[in-house]
Amino acid sequence: MRKIVISCLLTFFMVFHSFTGVVEGRPESRSPKPLHVEVTADAETEPVESEEDAADDPAIWVHPTDSEKSLLIGTDKKKGLNIYNLEGKQVNSVDLGRINNVDVRYNFPLGEKKVDIVAGTNRTTNTIDIFSISQTGKLKNIAAHPIQADMTEVYGFSLYQSRRSGDFYAMVVGKQGEFEQYRLYDNGKGRVKGKKVREFKLGSKAEGMVVDDEYGYLYIAEEEVAIWKYDAEPNGDREPTIVDRADGNHLHADIEGLTLYYGAKGKGYLIASSQGDNSYAIYDRKGKNKYIGNFRIVDGDKTDGTEETDGIDVIGFGLGDAYPYGLFIAQDGQNRENGRIANQNFKMVRWETIAESFCPELWTDDAVNPRTLTKRKR
Structure with missing residues (x-):
């Protein structure tokens, strides 16, 4: 006390x-x-195979029956996808091409069963690639054919399951600010097809993107400008509101990864990677997304800190003894081992470590399973 x-x-x-x-x-x-609190990582993943700027975006997949067996999915944007266990050990990898961003959703209706899906933007083919994931981390391509984007070069990515219609969507943003939204559905033969249902354009390059499935909001990080908030429904209001600007106060360009912490009763946080000052800005998930504070991951006894972070992810659901209140994971653009630069990797921090560093403490619980989200009133 x-x-x-x-x-x-x-x-x-x-x-x-x-x-x-x-x-x-x-x-x-x-x-x-902003007040920058400092935390240290509890673990890190094994480095990606590719050298230089290669690791980019992580996603956390929750095991359906044993949360301690949950997995981390990370992009090697020069090669494909890597699958890690919660100890950071790589358990699988798939050579797919230049996969840039990745996301997961649960219980997609496919044929006579429901599957968990992993999807991402493939810059080699300029497509959205879609896979099912097994309980051991094996990926299976389930696309009827790769979903070909109409933009010049696919870049940022997020999945969305509407709690209003039940439909699943793939959200894609391009290097020139183009945005496209695709409804994903079973083609009647147990394969996934995508139909474009919305498009618009931002003023400049954007990558970081996340969707709040419960409230139905889409957040996009225009790297040198601002975080924008849109209606995630394809027929929703197309005029965005601004969450915060990259003006050197809370956010320093580039604004990179975005993620959402789902708390009980609709509470929680929007978190952004402020790459320009190696920190992460936290905003209230509800209402007008009030700014709360920033934190940094610094060198500790177990791992080095993070610098120049691209993608991030967070979960508040308990993942066993190691992460009883969930975890935050961040790409490290300057990974070091024994004082020397190594291939990039991802750093892992217990959520309660971050929450208890703020005063008053941030919300901490272990009850919101991403498999059972619900519709929230805006």
């Missing part, structure tokens, strides 16, 4: 001084600067 009180007092002191200054003996108002 004493440690928590001291931490809160220090937080208050720092935040207070971020609001006020002194100019010629007079108080001066200015925009509050």
